[in-house]
Amino acid sequence: xxxxPTLSQPRLxxxxxxxxxxxxxxEDNYQRYGDIFVAxxxxxxxxxISNPQGIQTILTxxxxxxxxxxxxxxxxxxLGDNSLLFLQGERHRRERKLLMPPFHGERLKxxxxxxxxxxxxxxxxxxxxxxxxxxxxxxxxxLKVILKAVFGITEGERYQRxxxxxxxxLSFFDSPANAILIFFPWLRKNWGNWTPWGRFLQIKAEIQxxxxxxIRERREQKKYEGTDIxxxxxxxxxxxxxPLSDQELxxxxxxxxxAGHETTASxxxxxxxxxHFCPDVEDKLRFHFSNLNNNTDLLDIVKLPYLDAVCxxxxxxxxxxxxTFIRVLQTPLELMGYQFKPGTVFAPAIYLVHHRxxxxxxxxxxxxxxxxxxxxSPYEYFPFGGGSRRCIxxxxxxxxxxxxxxxxxxxxxxxxxxxxxxxxxRRGLTVAPPSNFKMILSN
Ligand code: HEM
Numbered sequence: 001x002x003x004x005p006t007l008s009q010p011r012l013x014x015x016x017x018x019x020x021x022x023x024x025x026x027e028d029n030y031q032r033y034g035d036i037f038v039a040x041x042x043x044x045x046x047x048x049i050s051n052p053q054g055i056q057t058i059l060t061x062x063x064x065x066x067x068x069x070x071x072x073x074x075x076x077x078x079l080g081d082n083s084l085l086f087l088q089g090e091r092h093r094r095e096r097k098l099l100m101p102p103f104h105g106e107r108l109k110x111x112x113x114x115x116x117x118x119x120x121x122x123x124x125x126x127x128x129x130x131x132x133x134x135x136x137x138x139x140x141x142x143l144k145v146i147l148k149a150v151f152g153i154t155e156g157e158r159y160q161r162x163x164x165x166x167x168x169x170l171s172f173f174d175s176p177a178n179a180i181l182i183f184f185p186w187l188r189k190n191w192g193n194w195t196p197w198g199r200f201l202q203i204k205a206e207i208q209x210x211x212x213x214x215i216r217e218r219r220e221q222k223k224y225e226g227t228d229i230x231x232x233x234x235x236x237x238x239x240x241x242x243p244l245s246d247q248e249l250x251x252x253x254x255x256x257x258x259a260g261h262e263t264t265a266s267x268x269x270x271x272x273x274x275x276h277f278c279p280d281v282e283d284k285l286r287f288h289f290s291n292l293n294n295n296t297d298l299l300d301i302v303k304l305p306y307l308d309a310v311c312x313x314x315x316x317x318x319x320x321x322x323x324t325f326i327r328v329l330q331t332p333l334e335l336m337g338y339q340f341k342p343g344t345v346f347a348p349a350i351y352l353v354h355h356r357x358x359x360x361x362x363x364x365x366x367x368x369x370x371x372x373x374x375x376x377s378p379y380e381y382f383p384f385g386g387g388s389r390r391c392i393x394x395x396x397x398x399x400x401x402x403x404x405x406x407x408x409x410x411x412x413x414x415x416x417x418x419x420x421x422x423x424x425x426r427r428g429l430t431v432a433p434p435s436n437f438k439m440i441l442s443n
Contacts, residue, residue: 002339003045005033011040019179022322022426023351030352036336044343048323050352052359052379054336058327058346059379059387066327066346068092068389074182075429077204079258080251084392085325096392098236099252102149102229103396110227111149112298115400118144119407131417131438138268141404142261143167149396150256151214152228162210169203170262172196173428174435182428211250229256256393263320264397266432268404271314273433274366275405276416281368282409285310289410302402309368311401315383316354317366320430323347324385350382351431414439 007014007029017025026048029037035051049055062068069088079085084095101107119141126132143163144154153159172178178196181187192198214230217223224231233252237243244252275282288306301307329344355363359380360370384391391397408414417438424431 002337004036004038004047004336004338006038006041006045007033014040015183019183019426020176022431023424026322026349026352027355030349035352035356036338044345045340046326046345046347047340048347048349048352049336050349050356051336052353052377055348055353055382055386056377056379057333057335058348059324059382059385062327062387062389065329065331065333067330068325068327068387073185074188077188079255080247082248082251083255084252085255085259092388094238095252098233099229099256099392102227102232103392103394107227108395108399109299111145111396112302112399112403114148115141115145115403116298116407118148119404120411123408123412126412126441128441128443131440133435134269134272134437134439135265135433135435138272138404139167139170139261139265142264142268142400143257145400146257146260148228149260150229150253152226152231158210158214162207165203165207165210166257166261169200169207170258171435172200173262173430176426179426179428207254208250211253212246215246215249229253259391260393260396262427263393263430264400266320266427266430267311267315267397267401269433269437270318271311271401271405272408272414272439273416273422273437274314274317275310275409276414276439277419277421278366281310281366285405285409289406298403298406301406302399304402305372306368307402307405309371310405311398312371312381313366313368314401316360316381317364318424318431319350319354319383320432321383321385322351322431323349324382325389327387348382348385350385353380353382356380413442415442416440 009017014025017028029039029048030050036047036049036054039046039048049058058066067088069086069092076083076086084092084099087095122137122141122144126137143166147159147163148154151159175196181197188197190198190201193202215234218230218234224235230249230253233244233249235243275285284306288304292301324347327346327348329340329342329346331342333340333344354360357363359376378386384394384397417440422433422437425434426432427435
């Protein structure tokens, strides 16, 4: 078998770099080995690929020639085995179809005002000349939005508690060191609530209980009139006429709650950083916003080309996920002059493609104009992945980023505490700005 170059470092050294310096890990290997390389010697090669044509082959054939989804130990502990992320084949297709409508068309548009009023309310409490933790504020907004989409509620004790618990559950990822637990399953032992993993499991149990209680109450009260996702899923039946079980419902809901706010909060935190790190970007955005009149519809703001370019560039320069989910080959494949056997694992490397100098000259420079000057193919720019697993929250996330940025910039003036560039750090399976990143509300 003719395989691409294989990384020669010992496994532990590779993992150390992947955990603590994920961007350097990818970049260094790209510089050394080019746009396709294999991580480590094993029976089932793990291939990082950043060649757009190669990625196009994988993503357009992922339904027929690849297995997608499937559990990683950590993610299934986080989300449950019935999460959309782990479903395969027909069941995956069916459940995606079921979950798509709330994130598209008219239903999606109906969230615009909600996003505006939540961001307005959350940022209104910031105090002039005081610094605030940007991620905390962005996460408060995105969590409130997704809770409303999923449960249709924004008030009440259970909602409040769920919000608090989700926030402290995900603060587990604040420490890049906790990522060690993700990569080394044997370290995931419950040594009690004072250890990070013990606490993680305890909060998970509490969240589970709250979600199951909500499901039970709705079943008992036969409350099926809302347009929220829980109602939709409770009314859905499979082809034998069977509804989703409580466990299936729980796993889908928690998937949406987590995938639906962590990612967007990171993207928004980056966007605020870049806009203020590059004063000309801030000036241009403010100029475009100042041309709007008071009656401009939020949905028209979402269409502003420069705002769109700023959001795209934010997700280009630091995509929240460095690679798409893995695709596992099911049939022999010849790709880029190499032969791969079934079982080979492919990780299309979003970050590396987004930094190819032949596609994005001066790729480390934040320059939204590149998205106004030319179009990029879905294999040159794909922060939301592609093929059969493309992010189902893509449209919601894009709309949310734009409305939140508009709300904040049109009402407030922010500044960075220093002109030092911010470095991306690992946050669980994603990369994000450091969790202690602060900005100052100025007048
Ligand atoms: C800026 C925000 C976001 C980014 C960058 C992002 C990125 C991604 C990426 C890269 C994937 C993997 C796609 C693949 O492997 O081809 C994905 C999948 C997914 N995302 Fe997102 N996402 C974001 C927001 C959201 C939101 C708001 C939701 C929910 C409301 C969501 C729900 C999901 C789900 C359920 C999947 C799994 C789809 C499947 O397995 O079929 N994401 N996302």
